[in-house]
Amino acid sequence: MTTYDKFHRLILAVLSLVYFAFLVKQFYWPDPPMLAAPVHVFLAMAVTTLLVPFKAASPVLRLLGRAVELVMIVSCLAIAVHYVLDLDRMQTRLPYIDEVFTVDKVVFVVGTLALLEGVRRCVGWSLLGMILAFLAYGAFGNLVPAPLGFSGFDLGQLADMMSMNTDGLFGVTATTSINFVFYFIMFGAIFASTGGGQLFIDIAMMAAGRMVGGAAKAALIGSALFGTISGSAVSNVAAVGVLTIPLMRRAGYTAEQAAATEAIGSTGGQLMPPVMGIAAFVMADILGVPYTRIALAGIIPALAFYGALFLIVDLRARKSGVGTIDFDASMIAPLMPRLHLLIGPLLMLGMLFTGFSAPFSAFYASIVALLVPLLRKETRYDLRRLYEIALDVPKQMAMLSIPLCTIGIIMAIATQSNLALKFVTGLTVLGGGSLYLSLILIVIGCLIMGMGLPTVAAYIIGSVMFVPALVDMGVDRLAANFFVMFFCVLSMVTPPVALASFAAAGMAKANTMKTGMLASGLGAVSFLIPFGFVSDPIILWSGPIGPILIAAFGMMCAIVAWAMFIQGWMKQNLSWPERLVCLAICVGIVLLKSLDPLWFALLGAFFLMIGWCFLLRPKFFDDAPRIVAPPPAMTADELMAQAPSAAHAE
Structure with a gap:
C-alpha cells in the first residue's frame, strides 16, 4: 500500500467519523436548519469524494485527479465552515429580498459544481443530465419558447434560491435525510452487520423450504423480510440473492427465472412496512404527516404485492413440478439461539405504532440491536465491529445523501419557474379530462424517469410534476403520492434500464433484458394495485377498520x-x-x-x-398438466457449501 493510499484511508476514516458524530449529535442537540443542512450536505460530499475516487490508467491523469479531489474536499469543508460562521445572517435575511453578496455566489457555484460531480460518481450520468437540464432551463428560460418559457434567473437569484434558504439544496430532501433517513440507515447497518440479515434469510428458508416451489418462495420471503430493514432494491438483491439465486437454479429454474424472481421480490422491499424505501420518508415530510401514517397506508398494497408473487410462484411450481427442494433444518444454522436478534426490529415496530416518532424509534432500536447480540455467545461479535459500523453508516449515508439533496435543484426550479404548474395544465389537456388516461400518461412518465434514477429521485421529481395534476382531478393527496411512488419503485425492474433486474441478472449470469421482461411480468399485478387505491383510498388504511378489512379481503381475492x-x-x-x-x-x-x-x-x-x-x-x-420431474434436490452439504458467501453479503 502506497503512502498516498494510507493517507487516503486515514482521511476517509476521520471525515466519516466526524460526519457520523455530527449526525448523531442532531438527535440530542439539533442545529438550526441553515446550519444542519449545509454542514450535512458538504460533509457528505467530502466523504463521497474519497469513497469514489477518480481512476485513470495514466500516472499523470491519476495525479491530476488526486489534486482535483483534494481541492474538492478542501472546498467542501470551507463551505461548511462558511455556513457555521455566517449562520446569523443566513437565519435573519429575507429570501429573494436581501442582497446576495459575491461570496454567496462563489459558494453557490463552487458547491454546486462539487455536488454535480458527486452525483456523477454516485449514480452516473442519468440524474446528472436531468439536473443540468433544469439548471440550464432556470438560467436560460427566456430562450425557451412558449408556453414553457419564462424570464429566467440570474446568478444571484439562483444562489438565493438554491443555497441561502431552506429550499433548493437545503430543502425537504436534505432535512429528510438528516431527520429520518439517517436513523434507519443506522439501524439497518447495525442489524445486518450483527447477524440480523442472515437470520431473516434463514427464517425464510425455514418457512418456505418444505413448500411446493420452496426455492422461489424462500427468495420472496427473504427479500420481503430483508426489505423491512433495507429499503433498497439493489442492496436487497445483493444480500439475499447470493443464496437464493443459486438455490433456485439448483431447483430447476432457468438463470433468467431465478434472477427475475429475486429482482421483483427485492424491489417490493421498498414497499414493505415498517421500513419502506427512502421515498416513503420524503413522502411523509412532503405531506406533513407522521411516518407511521405512510407505513400504515403501505400495509395492504405490500401484502397484495407479495401475495400475488407468492401465488404465481406456487401455481408455477404445481403446474411444472420445478422449484421444490428437499429441505431439512440441518441446511441452516439453528434459529433458536439467534431469535433474540429480532428484539431490535420488534422494538422499533412497537414504538412506531404506539406513537413514538420514527427517528426516536429507529435510534433506540439501533442501540438495542447493537447490545442484544452480546447476550449469547452464538451471536456475540468482536468489539472491533463497532468501528466498522461507525465507518459503514456515514459511508452509506453520504452515497445516498448527495443525489437526494441535489434533487432539491430540480424541485426549486420547477416550482419557482411555474414549470410544475404548466406541466399540470399540459397533462390535463393531453389527458382530455379523463382520469384514467392521465393516470396512464403518468405511469409512462414515472417509468421513464425511473430508468437509471434512484427511486427516491424519480419519486421527488414525480411528486412535483405529477401529483398536483392528480390532486386537481380529485384524487386523494395520499393516494396520488402513493401512485407515483409505486411506479417509480417498479421502474427498478422494467426495461430497458432496470437496476434491480440488472443486479440480479449479473449474479445469475443471465440475459439482462430477458430478466427485466420476466420480472415485469411477475410483478404485473403491481401495475393494477395503484389504480385500486386511486379509485378506493380505503385500501391505504383510510377509514373504519371494518370496511378496510373488507377491502383488503377483496384485494386478496x-x-x-x-x-x-x-x-x-x-x-x-x-x-x-x-x-x-x-x-x-x-x-x-x-x-x-x-x-x-x-x-x-x-x-x-x-x-x-x-x-x-x-x-x-x-x-x-x-x-391435468404433465408434471415435469424436478431436478435432483440440493443436499444439505451442497447448500451449506454456498452459505458462507451469503453471510458475507451483508
Whole structure:
C-alpha cells in the first residue's frame, strides 16, 4: 500500500467519523436548519469524494485527479465552515429580498459544481443530465419558447434560491435525510452487520423450504423480510440473492427465472412496512404527516404485492413440478439461539405504532440491536465491529445523501419557474379530462424517469410534476403520492434500464433484458394495485377498520384471480376464456370501490370460478398438466457449501 493510499484511508476514516458524530449529535442537540443542512450536505460530499475516487490508467491523469479531489474536499469543508460562521445572517435575511453578496455566489457555484460531480460518481450520468437540464432551463428560460418559457434567473437569484434558504439544496430532501433517513440507515447497518440479515434469510428458508416451489418462495420471503430493514432494491438483491439465486437454479429454474424472481421480490422491499424505501420518508415530510401514517397506508398494497408473487410462484411450481427442494433444518444454522436478534426490529415496530416518532424509534432500536447480540455467545461479535459500523453508516449515508439533496435543484426550479404548474395544465389537456388516461400518461412518465434514477429521485421529481395534476382531478393527496411512488419503485425492474433486474441478472449470469421482461411480468399485478387505491383510498388504511378489512379481503381475492390468469392453472390447465374471466374479475375488483354492489357481484363471480376449478371442472375435463420431474434436490452439504458467501453479503 502506497503512502498516498494510507493517507487516503486515514482521511476517509476521520471525515466519516466526524460526519457520523455530527449526525448523531442532531438527535440530542439539533442545529438550526441553515446550519444542519449545509454542514450535512458538504460533509457528505467530502466523504463521497474519497469513497469514489477518480481512476485513470495514466500516472499523470491519476495525479491530476488526486489534486482535483483534494481541492474538492478542501472546498467542501470551507463551505461548511462558511455556513457555521455566517449562520446569523443566513437565519435573519429575507429570501429573494436581501442582497446576495459575491461570496454567496462563489459558494453557490463552487458547491454546486462539487455536488454535480458527486452525483456523477454516485449514480452516473442519468440524474446528472436531468439536473443540468433544469439548471440550464432556470438560467436560460427566456430562450425557451412558449408556453414553457419564462424570464429566467440570474446568478444571484439562483444562489438565493438554491443555497441561502431552506429550499433548493437545503430543502425537504436534505432535512429528510438528516431527520429520518439517517436513523434507519443506522439501524439497518447495525442489524445486518450483527447477524440480523442472515437470520431473516434463514427464517425464510425455514418457512418456505418444505413448500411446493420452496426455492422461489424462500427468495420472496427473504427479500420481503430483508426489505423491512433495507429499503433498497439493489442492496436487497445483493444480500439475499447470493443464496437464493443459486438455490433456485439448483431447483430447476432457468438463470433468467431465478434472477427475475429475486429482482421483483427485492424491489417490493421498498414497499414493505415498517421500513419502506427512502421515498416513503420524503413522502411523509412532503405531506406533513407522521411516518407511521405512510407505513400504515403501505400495509395492504405490500401484502397484495407479495401475495400475488407468492401465488404465481406456487401455481408455477404445481403446474411444472420445478422449484421444490428437499429441505431439512440441518441446511441452516439453528434459529433458536439467534431469535433474540429480532428484539431490535420488534422494538422499533412497537414504538412506531404506539406513537413514538420514527427517528426516536429507529435510534433506540439501533442501540438495542447493537447490545442484544452480546447476550449469547452464538451471536456475540468482536468489539472491533463497532468501528466498522461507525465507518459503514456515514459511508452509506453520504452515497445516498448527495443525489437526494441535489434533487432539491430540480424541485426549486420547477416550482419557482411555474414549470410544475404548466406541466399540470399540459397533462390535463393531453389527458382530455379523463382520469384514467392521465393516470396512464403518468405511469409512462414515472417509468421513464425511473430508468437509471434512484427511486427516491424519480419519486421527488414525480411528486412535483405529477401529483398536483392528480390532486386537481380529485384524487386523494395520499393516494396520488402513493401512485407515483409505486411506479417509480417498479421502474427498478422494467426495461430497458432496470437496476434491480440488472443486479440480479449479473449474479445469475443471465440475459439482462430477458430478466427485466420476466420480472415485469411477475410483478404485473403491481401495475393494477395503484389504480385500486386511486379509485378506493380505503385500501391505504383510510377509514373504519371494518370496511378496510373488507377491502383488503377483496384485494386478496383479486390477486388470486390474477395469479390464475398469469399461470393459466388452478388444479388443472385453464383455457383462455377461463383465464380472461379471471382477468376481468381481478381488474373489476381492483378498480371498483369496495362495498359497491357490482364489486360484491365480482367477488361472487370469483368464488364461483374457484368452485368451478375445484369441484365441477375436474368432472368434465381431464387435462391435468404433465408434471415435469424436478431436478435432483440440493443436499444439505451442497447448500451449506454456498452459505458462507451469503453471510458475507451483508
